[in-house]
Amino acid sequence: MVNWWKYCLSACLLGLLASGCLRQKPDLYRRSFSPEEQRDLARRLEQSVHYNYYQGSPAEQMILREALRYDSSFADIHRELGVPYLKRGIAPGFWKYYARAADLDPLRWTGWRGYLFLYFYRDYERALADFNALDTLSPDIVDYPQSQSVDFMRGICYLQLDQYEDAIRFFRKHIAHESELSGGAKYIEPQTFLFLGLAHLGQRDTLQAVQVFERGHELSPENADLLYWLARMDLAAGRREQARRRLEQAKRQLGEGYVNRRAYVEEFYQTYEADLEALGDVLAGKTH
Numbered sequence: 001m002v003n004w005w006k007y008c009l010s011a012c013l014l015g016l017l018a019s020g021c022l023r024q025k026p027d028l029y030r031r032s033f034s035p036e037e038q039r040d041l042a043r044r045l046e047q048s049v050h051y052n053y054y055q056g057s058p059a060e061q062m063i064l065r066e067a068l069r070y071d072s073s074f075a076d077i078h079r080e081l082g083v084p085y086l087k088r089g090i091a092p093g094f095w096k097y098y099a100r101a102a103d104l105d106p107l108r109w110t111g112w113r114g115y116l117f118l119y120f121y122r123d124y125e126r127a128l129a130d131f132n133a134l135d136t137l138s139p140d141i142v143d144y145p146q147s148q149s150v151d152f153m154r155g156i157c158y159l160q161l162d163q164y165e166d167a168i169r170f171f172r173k174h175i176a177h178e179s180e181l182s183g184g185a186k187y188i189e190p191q192t193f194l195f196l197g198l199a200h201l202g203q204r205d206t207l208q209a210v211q212v213f214e215r216g217h218e219l220s221p222e223n224a225d226l227l228y229w230l231a232r233m234d235l236a237a238g239r240r241e242q243a244r245r246r247l248e249q250a251k252r253q254l255g256e257g258y259v260n261r262r263a264y265v266e267e268f269y270q271t272y273e274a275d276l277e278a279l280g281d282v283l284a285g286k287t288h
Helices: 002-024 035-052 058-070 075-087 091-104 106-119 124-137 150-160 164-182 190-202 206-219 224-236 240-255 273-283
Strands: none
Touching (some): 035 058, 075 091, 091 106, 106 124, 106 150, 124 150, 150 190, 164 190, 190 206, 190 224, 224 240, 224 273, 240 273
16 A cells, blocks of 8 residues: 555656646747758748649648748748639739749749739730849840740730830840840741731831741741731732632641640730631631
8 A cells, every 4th residue: 555655646746747847848849940940941841842732722732831931031932822823813812922922032033923914914014014123133134034035025015015116126136136046046936926027017017017927937837827917918918819828828737736825824816716717708708
């Protein structure tokens, strides 16, 4: 019996001591990381979501928010949190996170935000503001946000704003830079010549527009968009037989996929089968 009471007394004393220690050190079992470890952990968590979770899923968002607790100054986390809102058309969510990413790392994310303003939201003034700001940050470099020249995208902005002189200036600047990089114009995107020609059409300079379309067609003879616009120019000039030949070629190329397309959103001045059919009806005298 004596031993039993000694055992009970010892257990009580140990319990009191343990509870006293825990009260004195409440953080004994809490995770503790140095600032360097927190930054590294945030980056590891942000990288992990790309390989293990569906973008925008609750699990992905939970991990990204956990990463944000360790390093709220890491711009990539804010950007990644904004992507699902962007792709789902929820503009306030996109703007909130991308604005924070651009504030924290302007050289990396300002141009990307401009790209999204341009292609996803068709907000040309805001896109231009971001492209110009990026140009100020790197004045001696032609930046390529989302792998697209900032000069090319500024040309699109000005074209959509009907400011044709500025559009032509930036498209030609883009062509000159790309030609210098690759030793010629062979690898320039065909839509560059399409957009440049349309800018000349906006100035009612049909001759120059046709020359630009022809140059683009010479470099990319399979492109259906340029063939379509050349057929329209032929029809306007009374060259109906040539217009028919170009239209038939455009139909074949469109069917084979040689047309300007863009993931998630419509490309500017994208050519559809209905456009070719409508032009065919005009050539056949069905419509005017």
